[in-house]
Amino acid sequence: MINKQVKTCREAVAGINDGATVLVAGFGAVGVADHLLDALHDQGAKELTVVANNAGTGDYGLAKLIDSGRVRKVICSYPRSGDYRAFLAAYRSKSLELELVPQGTISERMRCAAAGLGGFFSPVSAGTKLAEGKETREIGGRLHVFEKPLKGDVALIKARAADRWGNLIYSKSARNFNPVMATAAELTVVEVDTMVELGEMDPEAIVTPSIFVDRVVVVGEGAW
Template identity: 60%
Template sequence: MINKIFESLQSAVADVHDGATVMIGGFGTAGMPSELIDALIEQGARELTIVNNNAGNGDIGLAALLNAKRVRKIICSFPRQSDSYVFDALYRAGEIELELVPQGNLAERIRAAGAGIGGFFTPTGYGTKLAEGKETRLIDGKHYVLESPLHADFALIKAFKGDRWGNLVYRKTARNFGPIMASAAKTAIVQVSKVVPLGELDPENIITPGIFVQRVIEVPQAAHQAELASANAA
């Protein structure tokens, strides 16, 4: 019987190794798998390469992982905003490496990895420092840059509902990078607000098929809301 449900957050991230490349879903805090990130901090893996849309907000989630000095390099498209002070301090001190990738390129590099595509040409970044060292090509009179797929050892994702086969549905914009990250990682670890019985999810509404998911952990929404309320109060 296929059953991808894990009993604890700790067991789900237990084999994340030092030096691993880890994709973390979320657009800012929307769709960020906060509880999985906390479990990863507790687990202790170091020298990680993190792939995310941004570089952390405030002191929670991804920012807490950075603050714990567990990240060697971050690959993202939006490293600075008003509350990215943890990343700012680390970067200015030379304690973290940044690979800046335009957001469309970031999404397509992740998608290409999941789709088995060896690379793609894009006009974005041509003629800038982002294209240095990369192959370029003139196609129909327009210049393009060759971008490579972006693979990961693990992906930490948040979804709304999932079943024991790993089929997932998301809640509105919290979907963001989750589906493509699940396909691009060797091991996709997903926290869901609710585990539902097999067959309850309408096949027409499933966004991420279970074939792309290896581990599912239920984190009730009420617990997540309590954590956010506590962080805001502080």
């Protein structure tokens, strides 16, 4: 019997190694797997590379990992958003490396990794510092920059509900980067508000099929 549910967040993040590349979903504070990030902090993995839209806020989740020195590098689009003091302190002390990637580009790089593609050319960032050192090509009279796939060892994502097989649905804009990150990692770990029985979800409403999900943990009983 397939059952991907685990009992605790601690169990959900077990085995994440030092030096792992971790895909962290969310847009601002929406759709972020903060319970899993806190559990990863307690688990102790270090020298992490984190791929996210933002670089954490306040003193919890990703910001907590950065503040404790567990993150070596952040690949993101908007590091200075919300209460970004943890990121700023680490970056100013030169203990944290930052790679800025335009928002659409970061999503497409992960999608390429999921699809097994070798990369893509994009006009975004052409002629800017973000393109330095990258291959360029003129396509249709416009300069394009080659972007490589971005694959994770682990994806920590948040969904509204799951069944025991690992099929997922999301809550409105909390979908954001979650679906693409679920497909672009070797191990996908999901925190959900609630578990439902097989067959309760409308198949047409399932956004992330179970084939992309490895572990599911319930962090709160939300309304279904």
